Amino acid sequence: MRTLVTGGTRGIGAAVARRLAADGHDLVLGYARDDAAASRTASACRELDVSCTTVRGDLTTDAGIEALFAEAGELTGVVNNAGATLHLGPLAATPSDVVRATVDLNLTSALLVARAAVQALGRSYGGSGGVLVNISSGAATLGSPGEYVQYAAAKAGVDALTLGLAQEVAGDGVRVVGVAPGIIETSIHADAGEPGRVQRVGPLVPIGRAGLPDEVANAVAWLLCDEASYVTGTTLRVAGGR
Numbered sequence: 001m002r003t004l005v006t007g008g009t010r011g012i013g014a015a016v017a018r019r020l021a022a023d024g025h026d027l028v029l030g031y032a033r034d035d036a037a038a039s040r041t042a043s044a045c046r047e048l049d050v051s052c053t054t055v056r057g058d059l060t061t062d063a064g065i066e067a068l069f070a071e072a073g074e075l076t077g078v079v080n081n082a083g084a085t086l087h088l089g090p091l092a093a094t095p096s097d098v099v100r101a102t103v104d105l106n107l108t109s110a111l112l113v114a115r116a117a118v119q120a121l122g123r124s125y126g127g128s129g130g131v132l133v134n135i136s137s138g139a140a141t142l143g144s145p146g147e148y149v150q151y152a153a154a155k156a157g158v159d160a161l162t163l164g165l166a167q168e169v170a171g172d173g174v175r176v177v178g179v180a181p182g183i184i185e186t187s188i189h190a191d192a193g194e195p196g197r198v199q200r201v202g203p204l205v206p207i208g209r210a211g212l213p214d215e216v217a218n219a220v221a222w223l224l225c226d227e228a229s230y231v232t233g234t235t236l237r238v239a240g241g242r
C-alpha cells in the first residue's frame, strides 16, 4: 500500500498519515510551506517502519499538483485533504479575492487533484486500482451562514465530485469516497481568525465536544481498506451528530 495525502503534514492530514503508517502504508505527504511540521510528521511516520516522502508545493498551481504526483510514483490510495477556511464573516462582507481563493483551494484544486489521482490509480492509465478519499466538511450541508458561505459552497462541490467521479471510474478499479468532518481541533480555526472557535462551537455539537483529528483519521483508514470494498460515491459525516 502506498498512499498520497495532500496537506498531510498538519492537523487532520497528519493524523491520517500517522494512522496509515501504523496500518503499513508507505506515504507521500504534500504541504504548502510549514517545513517544520512536515519534518515532524515524516519522522513520526518513519518510526513506524514505513517510507515517508514529503513534497512542498502549492496545490492551487498546476505545477504544484504535477510535482506532487510525479514524486509519488505508483499509488494505491490518495487522500485529497488540503484545504482552508481562510476567512470568517458574512459573504456580503467578504472581499472578492478571498472568495476566489477559497473556491480555488477547496474546490478547483480538489477537482484537479482528483483528476490526477484517477490517472495514477486507474487501470486504464496503468495503475493497479485503488481508493480516493475526498475530505469535505459538515459545512457543505450546513451552509455556514455568517461564517464562510463560500467555503461551504466549495465543499458542497467536493461532495458532488465524489458522487460523480465515483460513477465515472468504478469500472476502472477506483473507489471514490468522502469524509465530512464537523468541528475538529486543528489550527485551521486560528488561521481563519477565531482561535476560540473549538471552545465556542464544541458544546453545540450533540456529542458535546469538538472532534479530534484521530477520529477523522480512523474513518479515512476504514474507507481506504478492503473492508469498505462496496462503498463508493458517498460521503461519511464524522461530526458528532451535528
Ligand code: NDP
Pocket: 006, 007, 008, 009, 010, 011, 012, 013, 030, 031, 032, 033, 034, 035, 037, 057, 058, 059, 060, 081, 082, 083, 084, 085, 105, 135, 136, 137, 138, 139, 180, 181, 182, 183, 184, 185, 186, 187, 188, 191
Ligand atoms: P490544517 O490547517 O491543520 O492543515 C492544512 C494542511 O493543508 C497543511 O498541511 C497545509 O500545509 C496544507 N495546505 C494548505 N493550503 C495548501 C496549498 N495551497 N497547497 C498545498 N497544501 C496546502 O487544516 P485541517 O487539518 O483542519 O483541515 C484538513 C481538511 O479538513 C481541509 O480540507 C479542511 O477544509 C477540512 N475540514 C476541517 C475541519 C476542522 O474543523 N478542522 C472541519 C471540516 C473539514 P502547510 O502546513 O504547509 O500550511
